[in-house]
Every structure is written in C-alpha cells, then in structure tokens.
Amino acid sequence: MPKRLIVIGGGFAGSKIAKKLQNSFHVTLIDRKNYFEFTPGILKSIVYPNKVDNIQILHKNYLRNSNVIVESVKKINDSEVILENNKKLEYDLLVIASGSRYNKPIKDMLAVSSVRKEEISKYHEKLKDSGSVLIVGGGIVGVEIAAEIVSRYRKKIVLVHSYSRLIRRNSREASRYARKFLERKGVKLMLGERFVSEKEGYFMTDRGNSLKSDMIILCTGITPNSEFVDSKFLDDKGFVSVDENLKVRDNWFCCGDTAAIDEEKTAQGAEKQADTVIYNILNHEKMRKYAPQKRPVVISLGKYSGILEYKGLVITGMIPRIMKSIIELKTMISKKL
Ligand SMILES: Cc1cc2nc3c(=O)[nH]c(=O)nc-3n(C[C@H](O)[C@H](O)[C@H](O)COP(=O)(O)OP(=O)(O)OC[C@H]3O[C@@H](n4cnc5c(N)ncnc54)[C@H](O)[C@@H]3O)c2cc1C
Structure with missing residues (x-):
C-alpha cells in the first residue's frame, strides 16, 4: 500500500512535488485555488488581461493520478490535516x-480560476480608466509593473520607494x-x-508630501502562509523552520x-527546493542537503527590454525580455506534459 502523502499548496514547489510523486505515493494536493498560476506573469496580465489564460492551469489537468482538494488548511497535527470545513485527512508524509x-x-487566494480572470479584467479596466497611478515599492515587482504600464499607456505614474x-x-x-x-x-x-x-484620495508620505492619484498599486513585501502551523515550528517572521534536508520534523x-x-x-528557488524534497522523500535513508544559492534574476521592463543579472554580470535590453517569456512558456509546458 503506497504511503499517503499530503502536499499543502499548489504553487511552484507543491505542484512539482505532487506531479513528480503521484505515481509512487497516494498523493493529495490541497490548495485554496483550483489552479496553478505562473506568478511572474501576472503583472503583464494586469496590463494585457487576455494573457491570463496563458499563465494558469487547473490542478486537475496535470495531476491526473492525485487527489486534488480545493480548500484552505486550518490546522495540522502529528497525523492529520484539518481543513477549513473541519474535514480531517490522515497522512504518513506531509509537505x-x-x-x-x-x-x-498581484497574488490572490481566490478558489476558482474564472473568478480570478474576472478580477484581473476588472482591475485592468480600472487601470485603463485611471489618469494617474501611484506605485508603492521599488523592488522588482514595483519596477516591473511601472514598466508594463508605461509601455502600454500614457499615464501619470509616480513610484514611491523608501530606499535610495x-x-x-x-x-x-x-x-x-x-x-x-x-x-x-x-x-x-x-x-x-x-x-x-x-486621506480623501490624497496619499501622504513620511516627508509630508501629499499626492493625488486615481489608483494605488501596493508592491510591498511578502507574508508567509503559515497560520496553520504551530508557532513552535516558526521563526520570528512566521517562516517555517527547516533543517538542511528541508525537514521540519520526522514526517514533515x-x-x-x-x-x-x-x-x-x-520561483526558481522554490522549484530547486522541491527537487531536494522529492529526492529526500524517495531516498529517506540517504537524504541530501539543500544548498541556498544566488540564482539568476530576470526582470522584464515592458515589451522590449529587461535586465538579467547573474554572478555580477548584468545584461540589459531585449535578450532578458525574451528570456523571461521563454521561462514562462517552458514552465507552463512542463506542467502540461
Ligand atoms: C508579482 C511577482 C512577480 C514575481 N516574479 C518572479 C520572477 O520573475 N522570477 C522568480 O523566480 N520569482 C518571481 N516571483 C516569486 C515567486 O512567484 C515565488 O517565489 C513563488 O511563487 C513561490 O512558490 P511557492 O510554491 O513557494 O508558493 P506560491 O506560489 O505562493 O504557492 C502557494 C500555494 O499555496 C496555497 N495556499 C496557501 N495557503 C494555503 C492554505 N492554508 N491551505 C491551502 N492552500 C494554501 C496558495 O493558494 C498557493 O497556490 C514573483 C513574485 C511575485 C508576487
């Protein structure tokens, strides 16, 4: 009897693990959403909403030998996963x-892909109708969305960033x-x-400036989805603590x-870590360590430009832009195969 493996989350890491192990284990993937979404492509979809179909795939379409449950996980314990609807699922191994x-x-917890498409479409309409846009955050996401918007529309765009x-x-x-x-x-x-x-349509900064804008896009940091994990397994920022084999405890x-x-x-890091987890599940007697690495960064700047950075080398222009599209295509094709 194959072991019962539950994977919580069908993003880059979880979808890869479930797909790879579905023929060796009795796999159940639990996700709040019924689809995988290629998150790096979402910024372009806000500006070109028809593109959203290219970056989503229903879990059931690539997990043909797994059980897919669309529900939120509320709690986990030694042997069970408890869903938001209070249903309990037993497992031998948990990821x-x-x-x-x-x-x-930019990222949403919506359960159904059609609702997500509608949401993106509405947001796009709002963007199209806005004369001015305020972007908060000048990390990769803030820079990419600003570049996407100015590459398609003539709008007044202000980007506020707390760093120099x-x-x-x-x-x-x-x-x-x-x-x-x-x-x-x-x-x-x-x-x-x-x-x-x-305040009343005016956006205030810590230097006392006030800006009027029709729309605001917040591009500030991420928060880990770890509320269902007991706090003794979390670090002080809410991330789940793991050892060098990416284990949390015996069977997690x-x-x-x-x-x-x-x-x-x-996304690349998540997939590499997923490879280590797959390996360690299959080779539990001789696990391998995960070595964090600096990976290539590809930033797209609208339709015709981008930045590729790797080990001190910076390439700008059309090549990184094309690379980003190829990565997207490759990821989506690999999900379907
Ligand atoms: C706008 C944007 C652009 C990005 N661009 C790039 C890029 O160009 N290159 C790159 O490498 N990375 C990029 N990233 C980062 C990349 O998207 C993430 O690192 C990656 O998505 C992480 O994958 P993951 O599998 O860990 O989690 P996620 O992709 O976040 O997937 C987690 C899944 O878990 C589900 N889930 C969460 N909580 C629960 C729960 N309680 N119960 C059930 N299911 C749950 C969610 O619904 C989701 O499907 C970008 C991120 C953003 C936001």
Whole structure:
C-alpha cells in the first residue's frame, strides 16, 4: 500500500512535488485555488488581461493520478490535516508548500480560476480608466509593473520607494538601468520616501508630501502562509523552520516561499527546493542537503527590454525580455506534459 502523502499548496514547489510523486505515493494536493498560476506573469496580465489564460492551469489537468482538494488548511497535527470545513485527512508524509501572500490583485487566494480572470479584467479596466497611478515599492515587482504600464499607456505614474535606489537587492548597475528606463518613460520617482496613509484620495508620505492619484498599486513585501502551523515550528517572521534536508520534523518537509531558508524567495528557488524534497522523500535513508544559492534574476521592463543579472554580470535590453517569456512558456509546458 503506497504511503499517503499530503502536499499543502499548489504553487511552484507543491505542484512539482505532487506531479513528480503521484505515481509512487497516494498523493493529495490541497490548495485554496483550483489552479496553478505562473506568478511572474501576472503583472503583464494586469496590463494585457487576455494573457491570463496563458499563465494558469487547473490542478486537475496535470495531476491526473492525485487527489486534488480545493480548500484552505486550518490546522495540522502529528497525523492529520484539518481543513477549513473541519474535514480531517490522515497522512504518513506531509509537505508544506503554502508559499506567501502579496497584495491583491498581484497574488490572490481566490478558489476558482474564472473568478480570478474576472478580477484581473476588472482591475485592468480600472487601470485603463485611471489618469494617474501611484506605485508603492521599488523592488522588482514595483519596477516591473511601472514598466508594463508605461509601455502600454500614457499615464501619470509616480513610484514611491523608501530606499535610495530601486531594486536595491540587485547590483548598482541593474538599479541604474531600471531608474533610467523608468525616468526616460516619464515615471516620477520619489526615492527615500515612504507612503504612510491615504486621506480623501490624497496619499501622504513620511516627508509630508501629499499626492493625488486615481489608483494605488501596493508592491510591498511578502507574508508567509503559515497560520496553520504551530508557532513552535516558526521563526520570528512566521517562516517555517527547516533543517538542511528541508525537514521540519520526522514526517514533515517544507519548501518554497514559506520555508525559512536564507535565499531570495523566487520561483526558481522554490522549484530547486522541491527537487531536494522529492529526492529526500524517495531516498529517506540517504537524504541530501539543500544548498541556498544566488540564482539568476530576470526582470522584464515592458515589451522590449529587461535586465538579467547573474554572478555580477548584468545584461540589459531585449535578450532578458525574451528570456523571461521563454521561462514562462517552458514552465507552463512542463506542467502540461
Ligand atoms: C508579482 C511577482 C512577480 C514575481 N516574479 C518572479 C520572477 O520573475 N522570477 C522568480 O523566480 N520569482 C518571481 N516571483 C516569486 C515567486 O512567484 C515565488 O517565489 C513563488 O511563487 C513561490 O512558490 P511557492 O510554491 O513557494 O508558493 P506560491 O506560489 O505562493 O504557492 C502557494 C500555494 O499555496 C496555497 N495556499 C496557501 N495557503 C494555503 C492554505 N492554508 N491551505 C491551502 N492552500 C494554501 C496558495 O493558494 C498557493 O497556490 C514573483 C513574485 C511575485 C508576487
């Protein structure tokens, strides 16, 4: 009798693990949503909503030999997963791959893909009708969405960022390129300034500036989805603590955005960690360690430009832009195969 494996979360990490192990274990994937979404493609979809079909795939369409449950996990204990509807599921092995949340509509917990499409579409209409847009946060997400918008529409865009340089976790060269790109396209940058509150349509910053804008897009940090995990397994920021084999305890593994691993939270990282979890589940007598790494970063800047950064090398222009599309295509095809 194959062991019962429950995977919580059908993002980059969880979907890979469930798909890979579905013929060796009795796999159940539990996700709040009924679909996998290629998150890096969502910013483009806000500007080109028809694109959303290309970045989603229903779990049931690639997990043909697994049990898929669309529900939220409320609690886990030694032997059971308790769902929001109070149903209990027993397991032998558990993988926590519940990822992280982000501001709506960039990431959403909506259960059904058609509702998600409608939400993106409405958001797009709002964007189209807005004369001015305020973007809060100048990390990769803030920079990419600003670039997408200015590449398609003529709008007044202000980007407020609390640090003195954009994409500050990247090199200075990459930051400079992003800054020049946005300034050339007419984006007003307010660097070293923090958005603090909104009052009657005016957005206030900590330097006492007030901005009027038709729309605000919040592009600030991630929060781990770990509420269902007992706090003794969490670090002080709510990430799930793991050992070097990505184990939390005897029969629990954790990987992806929700795991306390000292590495940039990326889709590529989540997939690499998933590979380690798959290996360690299959080779539990001789597990391998996960080694956090600096991975290539690909940032797209609208339709025709981008930044690729890897080990100190920075390439800008069309090549990184094409690479980003290829990564998306490759990921979606690999899910379907
Ligand atoms: C706008 C944006 C752009 C990005 N661009 C890039 C990029 O270009 N390159 C890159 O490498 N990375 C990028 N990232 C980061 C990347 O998307 C994440 O690192 C990746 O999604 C993490 O994968 P994951 O499997 O850990 O979790 P997620 O993709 O977050 O998936 C977690 C899943 O768990 C489910 N879930 C959560 N809580 C529960 C619960 N209680 N019960 C049941 N199910 C639950 C969720 O519904 C979700 O399906 C980007 C992120 C954002 C927000």
